[in-house]
Amino acid sequence: MTMTVCSKEALLARLAKVDEMPSIPVVVAPLLRYLEQPLDQLDVNKVVDLLSQDKSLTAQCLHMANSPLWGHWQKVDSLRNAVVALGFQRLREIVISCSILKLVPGKAQIDPIVFWEHSLGCALVCRQFARRVNFASPEKAYLGGLLHDLGIIVNLWLLPREFATVLDMAQRQRIPLHEAELDVLGLTHCESGQLLARRWALTDDIIDVVGYHHHPEKAPNHKALAALVGLSDLLCRMGGIGHGFPEMRQVNFLEEPGFALLRSECPSSSDLDWARFTFELEGYLDEVRCLVRQLYRPA
């Protein structure tokens, strides 16, 4: 039964105001631009200078650098050491993810901690999954995981009332968020996310992830990446690190359309021990929960 609250055209017109959404912290754009340069031309001191202009980003980099999630076990107590320990690539991810979190509206219907846990958890699962199946770029997969639900933020800003109905329906019926969105709005966070991803001039592969992680077969170019992120997203949601409520259903990953796509690009995924991989996730999803709760607290 369709419960569309407003015509899809009217909602799309409101989503077109994506330009009016709040922007990311001032320091982020120059920092990301600087980090785009070839690695051998990057100067740690310059990065530290830029980063230290934003106290909360500094704090988060220190926290992240000290998390066993990144495989670092020595105590990192200065921003310079944090930058060195994390590496420029990961620093870029942290800057992006922290900036996105700040975009979650203050009075959002979705708990920002839940959103952040899911995004960071999915990013980590993506990277681990990519390594396990010999996917070409685990770091790209990580970034895709981090950004895949960008559209939820857009919906929270531009369609708050309608999105509240969506969340309520998904929670009550314990169904995936995108199914409730389709029912209530006639569109999903994939479409709204693509608008913001394009406005931010993200790369084509990430735009495909944002737009097609629930239907990777429809992705114009980067089907395997969208599939990998979609499967990781599903693993997180089934593993209890989803959108704040359990989805009461059964999933056979071997029969997921995304898995067939991934298998065609990464044949070794046929040999994946899904049980062990799932048990391993439990370990670092717990770590994600701890880390996120360390980083953020209610005002």
Place this chain on the structure above:
Amino acid sequence: MTTTISSPMPQIAKSAGPPDPYLVKVRDLVYQVAGIFQPDNKLHFLEDRCQRRLKELRICTLREYYDCLTVKPIRQAELVSLLNEITIGETCFFRNQPQLDALRHVVLPAILEAKGKLPLRHLRIWSAGCSTGEEPYTLNMLLMEEAAGQLKNWTFEILATDLNERSLAHCKNGVYGDYSTRNLTPYYRQKYFDSTDNQLRVTSRLRGGITFTRLNLLDDARMAFMKSIDVIFCCNVLIYFDVLSKRHVIQHFYNNLLPHGYLFLGHSESLFGITDEFRLVHLPSTTAYVRSQHRQAVSR
């Protein structure tokens, strides 16, 4: 809700250091041989259990212990001792809540739908390796709670089997202490138990729906009689079997289960590399196995 970023210079979390590589080797060996996995956040638990064995064996390092599990003549007996340490004290009522939630909210509705068209509205659930009985009693409470809801107009029975006579006597006696009953809410205590000398005794009503029987899972003749099962729970039992015996039991389970049936194993227990006849399915915060033919059977 508004969130703020925590203080600019947060206290840096102390990390315990990387895990001992031999602990990771023990973890991987236990998974390879027994099929039970300890994720990274449970490695401290595994280390604690290994330390108990180190003390018993009067050795000092995990490296020596790894040798005991691999090259020494005692390796098979030692693996059993370690598995006992890993699973000891796990038994209690409502032990694995995600599994029970999945049974109630996903598995039962799926089975009822699959069987709904049949004239016989009856469910058979088997606790294979029921130990001292907490699992079958928990399952019976769950089903009894559903009797007026989704199981209205359905009958159900629970088969509880174990190899150990003493465990079965405990089951039938139905008296449990604080440790076993730690997860029981006042609601369940009151409804399904009588208090007796600081212990809880299951009511005759709760005991009524369960058949306790001694059964060796490797006894072909007896296993062949376990028919028309909807759900099998076999938690922390197969880990003690070698690969051939595991395959043998799994083949029986395949035959014991109805086409739409489910097999639940213990937490972090896997059938990887053991059988192609079952497929892993993900349920909310847990996993189970279904017969590989199930999907084709349903779609036909």
